[in-house]
Every structure is written in structure tokens, then in C-alpha cells.
Amino acid sequence: MATPRRDTRGVRQDTQGIVDAADLLAHVDFRRHAPAEPLRPYVEQYWLIDWDLPEPYVSHVVPHPAVNIVFQHFTGERPFAEVAGVQLDLFAQKLEGRGRVCGIKFRPGGFRPFAPDRPVTDWTGRRIRQPEVYAATDPATVLTPDDEEARIAALDAFLLHHRPRPDPQADLAMTLVDRIHTDRTIRRVTDFARAEGISVRLLQRLFAAYVGVGPKWIILRYRIHEALERAETDPEVDWAALAADLGYADQAHLVRDFTATVGVPPTTYAQALTPASTSRA
Incomplete structure (x- = not known):
């Protein structure tokens, strides 16, 4: 597993919520990173996953009370981004072939300043691809760089562009x-x-x-x-x-x-x- 080069102070390193975490970590390369300093009041962490699997694998997570913005690239698909509201039930994700995910996990309550016009319940239980509020962002700018620091910097730039409103x-x-x-x-x-x-x-x-x-x-x-x-x-x-x-x-x-x-x-x-x-x- 790659050693994070960025300051990760304040980033939780536990596996809470991951069902059979050891099995997941045996199949994918999973890392966490801290966001830029101005974003830390709102964002708990960035999470990055890469995989190259000979056979399909299904991960399961007992969700946290957090909204995520997730940039994803699966084999045979165009890169896309989605807002994943708080999921109410056990969450399953099938992984196969090669792929990459760059996720933003907001602190519970931290997403609303980035989307102030809607109550967060509007996103609950939903996964909305490229919603209108973020439609101008090309997911490839986050997912394409092979350099991990460049991907983290792209996540920072994305959030800082959508400047949160103090609330x-x-x-x-x-x-x-x-x-x-x-x-x-x-x-x-x-x-x-x-x-x-x-x-x-x-x-x-x-x-x-x-x-x-x-x-x-x-x-x-x-x-x-x-x-x-x-x-x-x-x-x-x-x-x-x-x-x-x-x-x-x-x-x-x-x-x-x-x-x-x-x-x-x-x-x-x-x-x-x-x-x-x-x-x-």
C-alpha cells in the first residue's frame, strides 16, 4: 500500500463501518488523506481506492451519517461523479476489472455549506450522478492523474471552487x-x-x-x-x-x-x- 505523502493528522484511520475490512484491503488499495486546511472544518477525509481484479469482488459497508462526493472510473465506462447521500441500508458495491475511485467524505453536517439551497434529506438514500450543482466539473480532471498528490490537489481545487458559505x-x-x-x-x-x-x-x-x-x-x-x-x-x-x-x-x-x-x-x-x-x- 502506498505511503501517504500528505499530512494526515486528524484523519481517522480505523475501519469502522467496513464489513470484513481485512478482506476488502486484500482486494483493493485503499488510502485516506486530509484535505487542504481551509476545507477541514467541513471535510473529514479524502478516500482513494484503486483495484485490478482477476475476478469480481463485492464490498459491503454499514454507512456513516455522512454525504460523499465520489469520482469514479470503472472498466468500460466513462469517468463520472456522483453525490451519495447518507445511505440508510447496508451498501454493496461490485468491483471488477480495473478501476479507480476518489471520494470526498464530508463531516456529518459539513456538506450543506457546499449545497446551501437544499436540505440534506433531499440527498438521503440517493446516489445522483453529476448533479446540476456540480455539472461543470469534468471527473477526468480528478481521476486521470497517476500521481496521487495531483489527484488530491484536484479534489482540493474542486471544493475550493465551490466555496462553502459560513453557516x-x-x-x-x-x-x-x-x-x-x-x-x-x-x-x-x-x-x-x-x-x-x-x-x-x-x-x-x-x-x-x-x-x-x-x-x-x-x-x-x-x-x-x-x-x-x-x-x-x-x-x-x-x-x-x-x-x-x-x-x-x-x-x-x-x-x-x-x-x-x-x-x-x-x-x-x-x-x-x-x-x-x-x-x-
């Missing part, structure tokens, strides 16, 4: 989602809203307009991300203890949510992992 509500949404992500004691929307001095209704309206999903969905999704990561790094997971740590009433509720999100119960998932997954613990 205190976006800042508030980003702060609140960060708090949910890092504070495992946040388990109920009503308690969270009360602690923040906001009514539940106003909190839900803020998240609809700026994040694309509600706070209850986000609390649940981060629980599942943590359960996935624990399964991949700890071959002896105590699921009852983990359920308690994540704020579930009992193990059965964790099993229900995990199964509904990932498609299999957590014990089945852990047993089926690629052997390299748990060797990273």
Missing part, C-alpha cells in the same frame, strides 16, 4: 454529531436534547436539514459500527458485556439491531470473518 447551523450540527460519536453515554434523543438545551423537535429539524438523518438513527448506527469493529479486533467478544457498554437493555436488542443492519447475527459475522481480520487486534 452557524452547520457548525452546530457538526458539533452535535461529533458529541454523539464520541460520548457513549448518549443513548436517548430526549436526554441528549435536554442536555444541549434544545427541544427534540428543533434537534430533529436541524439534523434533517444539515445531516440528512435523525439523531436516533445516528446513535444506533454508531453502536453498530463499534460492534463491527469489536468483532474484527477481538475474537473472544463478550456480546452481553458489549451490549451493556453500548447502552442496550440486553444482548437480544444488540443482536436484533446488528442482524437488521448487517444481515447476519453478530456471532455468525464474527465466525465468518477473514482470518486476517482478528489478527489485527
Whole structure:
């Protein structure tokens, strides 16, 4: 895997949300990079993937509460860009032949300043190719350069051209989602809203307009991300203890949510992992 040459401070290096991350990393070359300094309040990271596969491969991701802009080039297709709103269900992507992806992952709440005329719920559950707001951008300018630094610079230039508008509500949404992500004691929307001095209704309206999903969905999704990561790094997971740590009433509720999100119960998932997954613990 290529060693990043750009400053990556502040870029998350975990594999939260990736189903069987070790298997994915065995099939593709996956890297993360930090954006230019002026973009960091809005953009969590750039993510780059290249592949050259003898056989088709399907990746699966439990989505984050984040909007992505993705520049893509698949074998036999013209390069294209799309806005991928927050996906509500397990996301599958088939990869085959050779290809390249350059993605922009916005912080939850960070996309709205780049598309201020529409609530973020307008993008939720959708993948829109070359939407009118970005139609003037040629995806090849991002995807064509073989030099990785040139691709990152093209992503910076693209976003800086669409200069974000300062928005205190976006800042508030980003702060609140960060708090949910890092504070495992946040388990109920009503308690969270009360602690923040906001009514539940106003909190839900803020998240609809700026994040694309509600706070209850986000609390649940981060629980599942943590359960996935624990399964991949700890071959002896105590699921009852983990359920308690994540704020579930009992193990059965964790099993229900995990199964509904990932498609299999957590014990089945852990047993089926690629052997390299748990060797990273």
C-alpha cells in the first residue's frame, strides 16, 4: 500500500463501518488523506481506492451519517461523479476489472455549506450522478492523474471552487454529531436534547436539514459500527458485556439491531470473518 505523502493528522484511520475490512484491503488499495486546511472544518477525509481484479469482488459497508462526493472510473465506462447521500441500508458495491475511485467524505453536517439551497434529506438514500450543482466539473480532471498528490490537489481545487458559505447551523450540527460519536453515554434523543438545551423537535429539524438523518438513527448506527469493529479486533467478544457498554437493555436488542443492519447475527459475522481480520487486534 502506498505511503501517504500528505499530512494526515486528524484523519481517522480505523475501519469502522467496513464489513470484513481485512478482506476488502486484500482486494483493493485503499488510502485516506486530509484535505487542504481551509476545507477541514467541513471535510473529514479524502478516500482513494484503486483495484485490478482477476475476478469480481463485492464490498459491503454499514454507512456513516455522512454525504460523499465520489469520482469514479470503472472498466468500460466513462469517468463520472456522483453525490451519495447518507445511505440508510447496508451498501454493496461490485468491483471488477480495473478501476479507480476518489471520494470526498464530508463531516456529518459539513456538506450543506457546499449545497446551501437544499436540505440534506433531499440527498438521503440517493446516489445522483453529476448533479446540476456540480455539472461543470469534468471527473477526468480528478481521476486521470497517476500521481496521487495531483489527484488530491484536484479534489482540493474542486471544493475550493465551490466555496462553502459560513453557516452557524452547520457548525452546530457538526458539533452535535461529533458529541454523539464520541460520548457513549448518549443513548436517548430526549436526554441528549435536554442536555444541549434544545427541544427534540428543533434537534430533529436541524439534523434533517444539515445531516440528512435523525439523531436516533445516528446513535444506533454508531453502536453498530463499534460492534463491527469489536468483532474484527477481538475474537473472544463478550456480546452481553458489549451490549451493556453500548447502552442496550440486553444482548437480544444488540443482536436484533446488528442482524437488521448487517444481515447476519453478530456471532455468525464474527465466525465468518477473514482470518486476517482478528489478527489485527
